[in-house]
Every structure is written in structure tokens, then in C-alpha cells.
Amino acid sequence: MAKKHVAVLMGGFSSERPVSLASGKACADALEAAGYTVARIDVGRDVSQVLAELKPDVAFNALHGPYGEDGTVQGILEYLQIPYTHSGVLASALAMNKGQAKIVAEAAGIPVAQSRIMNRFDIGNTHPMEPPYVVKPVCEGSSFGVVIVKEDQAHPPQVIVSSDWRYGDTVMVERFIPGRELTCAVMGDVALGVTEIIPQGHSFYDYDSKYVPGGSKHECPAKVSPIIYQKILTLALKAHQAIGCRGVSRSDFRYDDRQPGDGGLVWLEVNTQPGMTPTSLVPEIAAAAGYGFGELLSWMVEDASCSR
DSSP: OOOOEEEEEEOOSSTTHHHHHHHHHHHHHHHHHTTOEEEEEEOOTTHHHHHHHHOOSEEEEOOOSTTTSSSHHHHHHHHHTOOBSSOOHHHHHHHHSHHHHHHHHHHTTOOBOOEEEEEGGGTTTSOSSSSSEEEEETTOOTTTTOEEEOTTOSSOOGGGGSTTOOSOSEEEEEEOOOSEEEEEEEETTEEEEEEEEEESSSSSSOHHHHHSTTSEEEESSOOSOHHHHHHHHHHHHHHHHHHTOOSEEEEEEEEOTTSSTTTTEEEEEEESSOOOSTTSHHHHHHHHTTOOHHHHHHHHHHHOBSOO
16 A cells, blocks of 8 residues: 655744754655655745645644644644644644643643743843742743743843843743753653753753753663652653643653652643654654654654644
């Protein structure tokens, strides 16, 4: 039986365009190697017209950030009735908004850090909460715009109110959780495994730590106690289901292992469009669980649908 014609959507026009191009190329190459007919689409404002003319069997969404990860392109695909990978319109929009996603996660019994949503211009010269805390754009990915305010910092970071700020006026101010950076991949209705991310030469898992060679080390599977490991698997799947994710997602956690039991474990966010190069976190976790890169992508293509 002939394999499907897959349109790989990549690039786009968010801050994460370079990451998306890398994900898209890797996915397109692997899908071609697996026998699929692949069309590579660098997404522009005319994407609906391009897709309507191309008429692919499936759209593989390798976009990251606004327009590709927030329900926008998912809505276009629903309108065109082209089956697509990853999460649907509502789950994508919800997960992209860190504040709204936390409300849903907390209601589902998932531990989250204390936070508040603010207009960046309201932060002014007075700390919005006792340091240490983190300021992050409410609707960005890849750690763009994330600022850590340390305990001894006298004033809020002025970059937040500067004219150079490009990440929107709404920000989340969140209690800083010290400790370890952990992440868990979910595939369908199964939590695949947990990786610890250890930044190398960076204070936290920022953009360079994520994407510059040698910027971080991945410990897969994470060397935590079996109880904590299982707890992370349970919470990642619970977040995936509570927010309504489909296909593949990745939940990020902080874990302060100085706290007793699992009291130091906090869920940060769910990523509905995680990086998809062979060395990205989700493919790495999937490989440890026995799924090769091509096998993982083939599963995602066959899982694609509308009304997600």
C-alpha cells in the first residue's frame, strides 16, 4: 500500500523560526527515509492557499512558537480538513498560555509554583514578589525572554520594560524553584520516560543551553529515586490529559531534592510542539523507550487526525 503524502510545516515567523527549520528538516529527512512522500513547506501567510493546492494526506506540524503552536495553524488545518499531528486547536492555545495552563493543571491536582500574571509595565521599580523569582513571557517558548531575579537583586529587571522587549506585554512572575531540571515525554496515552537536563556553563536551561552544542548535558533516564521518577511520569500524563493534548507532548519540571518526599517537585509547563531533531529531548526519551526516530515520526503521522 502506498505511504501517505506528508506536508512538513516548518519555519514560520515566530522567534523560534531557526529551531523549527531544524526540526522540520530532520523530520522531513526521516519521513522520506521511512518511505513517505514528503513536501517541505516553509510556512508563510499564504499557507492555507499552499495547502489547499497541495492536498496532502497529512500535515506534520514542525512549527514552534506563536502561529504554529498556539492553535492558529491548527485552525487552518481544521478548516481545510487536513489531518495533522500533535495537539488540536484548544489544547494548543491553552498550553501556549502559561497562565491559563497552570490554572488547569493546578485544578487537576498537579503541583505548580506560586505565580501571578502582570502587564510588564506594572512591574515598575518594586519587586512584584519576594525574590528569588522568574519573569517569563506568557506565550513564548525556547526560554525567550526568561529572566531570573536573584535574592540579592535590589530592583526588578529593567529589560522587561525596555523598548528592546519583543515578547508581548503580558508576563508571568513565578516563584523561583531551586534544584534540578527534569522533563518527561508523553506519546499518546503513555508517559515514555524522564530526562534530567544539566546546563553546562549556564545558570538555567536558556536558549543557548538548549541549542548551542555543549550547552547542556542530558541524563536519560534521569537519576532520581524510583518514587520521584514514577511521580513525574504520572504528573506528565495527567497534564497531557487535563489540557487535552494529543500525539506527543513534553512536560517540564523543577525538583528541589532537599525537600522531603516529593514536596520539592513542581510542574512548569507542557510543550505541545517539542523540538524534533534526532538529538532533541523527546526523540532521545523515545529512543530510550525503544522507539527509533523514524518509528516515532511514523507513529505521529499515522496518529494524525482532524478534530483533535
